[in-house]
Amino acid sequence: xxxxxxxxxxxxxxxxxxxxxxxxxxxxxxxxxxxxxxxxxxxxxxxxxxxxxxxxxxxxxxxxxxxxxxxxxxxxxxxxxxxxxxxxxxxxxxxxxxxxxxxxxxxxxxxxxxxxxxxxxxxxxxxxxxxxxxxxxxxxxxxxxxxxxxxxxxxxxxxxxxxxxxxxxxxxxxxxxxxxxxxxxxxxxxxxxxxxxxxxxxxxxxxxxxxxxxxxxxxxxxxxxxxxxxxxxxxxxxxxxxxxxxxxxxxxxxxxxxxxxxxxxxxxxxxxxxxxxxxxxxxxx
Ligand SMILES: Cc1ncc(C[n+]2csc(CCOP(=O)(O)OP(=O)(O)O)c2C)c(N)n1
Ligand code: SF4
Numbered sequence: 001x002x003x004x005x006x007x008x009x010x011x012x013x014x015x016x017x018x019x020x021x022x023x024x025x026x027x028x029x030x031x032x033x034x035x036x037x038x039x040x041x042x043x044x045x046x047x048x049x050x051x052x053x054x055x056x057x058x059x060x061x062x063x064x065x066x067x068x069x070x071x072x073x074x075x076x077x078x079x080x081x082x083x084x085x086x087x088x089x090x091x092x093x094x095x096x097x098x099x100x101x102x103x104x105x106x107x108x109x110x111x112x113x114x115x116x117x118x119x120x121x122x123x124x125x126x127x128x129x130x131x132x133x134x135x136x137x138x139x140x141x142x143x144x145x146x147x148x149x150x151x152x153x154x155x156x157x158x159x160x161x162x163x164x165x166x167x168x169x170x171x172x173x174x175x176x177x178x179x180x181x182x183x184x185x186x187x188x189x190x191x192x193x194x195x196x197x198x199x200x201x202x203x204x205x206x207x208x209x210x211x212x213x214x215x216x217x218x219x220x221x222x223x224x225x226x227x228x229x230x231x232x233x234x235x236x237x238x239x240x241x242x243x244x245x246x247x248x249x250x251x252x253x254x255x256x257x258x259x260x261x262x263x264x265x266x267x268x269x270x271x272x273x274x275x276x277x278x279x280x281x282x283x284x285x
Contacts, residue, residue: 002038004029011056013106018208020197023171024118025054028087030178032058033158035185045074047094049125050199052116054089068098075111077253081266082256085185086113093123096132096152107161107190109255114184114191118171119154120199121206128202138203153181155247158192164247165191166230170215171198172208176244183246189254196242211242218245225250 007029015021032042037060046052046063048072055062070101074088095103095117106115122140123129128140133154137146158166167186169177177195184191196215198207222245223229230248257263261270 002033002036004033007059009057009059013057014202018200020171021050023174024195025057027174027177031181035182037085043077043254045070046089049091049094051089051091068094071099071102071106074105074113078111078113081114081268083266088113088115090117092119092133093131104161107158107163110164110189110252112189112254117194118197120195120197122199122203124199153235154194156231159230159248163192164189164252165249166192167246168244170196170211170244189252214240215242215244218243224248
């Protein structure tokens with residue numbers, strides 16, 4: 001059993017007032033309490049950015065990797081001990097700029113990890129430059145005359161890369177987001193949860209009011225096993241409307257189940273053995 005007190009650290013969040021990271025933090029902790037995630041069964045990783053500070057505010061075993069490296073660290077942990085729940089907290093800059101290559105291959109390989117992609121359409125920590133999800137023409141510190149580039153669509157990129165669970169939540173809907181995080185973690189395979197969040201300091205357009213007015217839930221009769229429909233919904237252009245929920249979910253073999261060395265038991269349970277590898281080196285020379 002995990003109680004809210006078990007997750008408390010001595011550090012107070014350093015995020016700006018109203019930042020969407022507060023909602024993601026609350027939703028994750030609620031999910032952890034509900035599911036009993038603690039240091040015996042769960043590890044979190046993060047990249048560099050305001051989002052990555054979350055590792056300081058949740059008392060779980062954590063590793064904050066280099067910029068863009070939240071996902072390879074998470075998949076490495078899962079490969080070594082697949083008994084653990086592994087969450088990767090990453091940002092739109094972290095995951096899709098420096099970490100873009102890792103993102104597509106983590107999805108393709110179907111590592112059984114949960115990716116929580118904080119999408120605030122901007123580089124928050126470095127004071128508000130354009131990110132790969134900043135809209136075209138968006139004015140930021142690095143694009144005072146408007147963003148000349150087109151943004152990635154996170155969900156269709158995840159779908160095209162082979163992710164087996166693709167969802168979108170909103171940081172201001174704490175209960176809905178906690179529920180989505182639990183479903184993503186229950187999924188066997190890679191789960192991508194794009195979380196829409198405002199950066200209250202550097203983006204005066206995508207505010208909580210904007211998200212509240214424009215987000216809506218996918219209808220109850222939506223079929224998440226249909227890839228074509230998932231793509232259509234992901235790229236849907238209906239004014240500024242943004243669907244939330246599970247866009248796609250199918251079952252496929254995970255990366256961890258594909259390796260005979262670890263499919264039956266975690267690598268950490270394999271005792272180290274000393275072998276003479278001189279013959280092997282001679283063969284390779
Ligand atoms: C290799 C490298 N390049 C650039 C940086 C500078 N840097 C730190 S955080 C960041 C962007 C973070 O944006 P995002 O991932 O969207 O996170 P946010 O701060 O918005 O949560 C950048 C470019 C860095 N730390 N390392
Ligand atoms: S700069 Fe933006 S993303 Fe970073 S803490 Fe402040 S509001 Fe949040």
